Amino acid sequence: AQSVTQLDSQVPVFEEAPVELRCNYSSSVSVYLFWYVQYPNQGLQLLLKYLSGSTLVESINGFEAEFNKSQTSFHLRKPSVHISDTAEYFCAVQGTFGNEKLTFGTGTRLTIIP
Amino acid sequence: DTGVSQDPRHKITKRGQNVTFRCDPISEHNRLYWYRQTLGQGPEFLTYFQNEAQLEKSRLLSDRFSAERPKGSFSTLEIQRTEQGDSAMYLCASSSKGAAGRSYNEQFFGPGTRLTVL
Numbered sequence: 318a319q320s321v322t323q324l325d326s327q328v329p330v331f332e333e334a335p336v337e338l339r340c341n342y343s344s345s346v347s348v349y350l351f352w353y354v355q356y357p358n359q360g361l362q363l364l365l366k367y368l369s370g371s372t373l374v375e376s377i378n379g380f381e382a383e384f385n386k387s388q389t390s391f392h393l394r395k396p397s398v399h400i401s402d403t404a405e406y407f408c409a410v411q412g413t414f415g416n417e418k419l420t421f422g423t424g425t426r427l428t429i430i431p
Numbered sequence: 432d433t434g435v436s437q438d439p440r441h442k443i444t445k446r447g448q449n450v451t452f453r454c455d456p457i458s459e460h461n462r463l464y465w466y467r468q469t470l471g472q473g474p475e476f477l478t479y480f481q482n483e484a485q486l487e488k489s490r491l492l493s494d495r496f497s498a499e500r501p502k503g504s505f506s507t508l509e510i511q512r513t514e515q516g517d518s519a520m521y522l523c524a525s526s527s528k529g530a531a532g533r534s535y536n537e538q539f540f541g542p543g544t545r546l547t548v549l
Binding site: 321323326349353359360361362363366368407409411413417418419420421422423424 | 435462464466471472473474475476479486487489522524535536537538539540541542543
């Protein structure tokens with residue numbers, strides 16, 4: 318079984334400031350790791366994923382996340398946020414074999430302060 | 432094809448009534464998933480289909496819940512004798528079969544059906 322912990326339910330950040338959204342996971346098997354974003358009144362969208370290889374993965378809109386196996390973490394970072402980044406962010410895991418379902422954290426609501 | 436669609440987007444019902452939701456996946460996606468998201472929580476897995484076969488069901492899926500995917504295309508989720516605790520956003524996602532030897536497949540989510548049970 319897998320579990321995901323997102324300790325910060327809400328994170329307010331000033332525009333153009335950096336941000337880190339924390340994610341820790343627990344699993345007895347190897348996993349794939351994901352960050353999903355949910356903009357107001359929209360569905361979940363995949364932001365970035367870690368499958369294998371380089372532990373640092375990037376999205377097209379400036380977010381990055383680093384897989385740390387020893388810390389069982391997959392924190393999401395952005396060096397300079399914009400108003401348009403206001404959304405709810407969900408960390409998720411999926412077992413690498415024979416386990417189709419995604420297990421999500423409780424989400425972090427990112428609010429950008431102008 | 433613009434993505435996964437779900438109908439209705441909102442449903443308000445009285446306790447004890449039956450409700451049915453529909454999900455249309457992305458064309459040719461053979462895998463379809465249902466999740467439930469309650470306020471302040473992340474989505475929780477309910478069930479998934481590969482083609483028309485229901486391959487896994489969560490313990491969250493009580494006897495009052497039934498899901499079908501009769502022709503391997505769209506899917507329906509029915510809740511019988513609704514309870515106030517069933518109030519939630521019901522999300523559908525679809526994906527294609529991953530490469531041989533790997534289970535990774537990107538799941539594309541629909542906009543969800545928000546159910547309110549009065």
